[in-house]
């Protein structure tokens with residue numbers, strides 16, 4: 001059995017003079033949850049839309065379960081579920097009716113058992129007769145997911161599925177995803193949230209249509225060769241602007257009430273404290289930290 005769900009080789013997509021994907025090569029293994037992370041305009045949606053067959057690449061090759069969109073359209077369609085950013089439910093149809101509608105679109109005949117399973121799974125059973133327009137944001141999202149799963153796809157493509165969803169619903173959505181993974185499903189998700197990406201088996205960081213790094217989260221964090229210190233001090237905003245002038249600092253970032261300062265490996269906490277004293281910064285705490293995904297991403301996009 002082949003174990004590659006998505007196999008993209010040197011994919012390029014141009015929209016007139018905009019290069020949305022630039023020679024992108026990427027493999028997603030069957031049964032894994034894989035995230036593509038990047039800022040707005042990085043090319044995430046374009047990649048997912050090409051995987052769904054909505055867009056066609058300008059050049060390069062793409063295979064979904066070893067199949068080519070040009071030759072095996074119907075077969076690929078039956079294997080994928082796609083939740084787009086603007087997935088629209090029918091507000092004047094009930095939960096049940098929305099699922100029925102998507103089952104019919106996918107030419108499903110005997111879908112009643114699957115529907116019950118999905119209603120159970122998404123905990124929407126007791127809302128089955130509620131009109132979709134009266135559901136909360138989180139519930140709408142779960143219903144949209146149920147609609148995408150009615151035809152029992154093997155590969156789920158999610159385009160920023162939790163943007164605008166409250167934290168509790170986000171957690172619940174993730175629980176559902178982990179249940180799906182247990183059934184052997186492959187999930188590819190685009191997300192702007194680095195904390196979400198960290199929960200995936202593998203991550204591709206992309207920017208301007210190019211892959212900056214692709215690996216398991218732990219390995220991606222090791223891409224940072226320098227040291228990162230977290231500094232807590234009063235008036236971080238002013239301190240941040242002051243410290244940008246310091247030559248020994250490779251990078252300074254503000255994370256709420258704390259600063260992340262990147263330095264070369266040979267700087268220790270005492271040396272850092274001496275530098276901060278030079279600027280009369282009253283550090284309340286200094287500690288070396290393991291870089292977060294966000295640190296890695298900032299460092300990588302800076303290098304690019």
Ligand code: ADP
Nearest residue numbers: 015018020038039040041042043044045046047
């Ligand atoms: P992301 O999902 O990471 O925000 P997109 O894939 O939507 O990024 O966009 C990548 C680039 O391609 C952006 O510069 C965007 O403006 C451009 N783009 C995307 N879709 C179209 C389109 N249909 N027509 C023209 N440009 C597009």
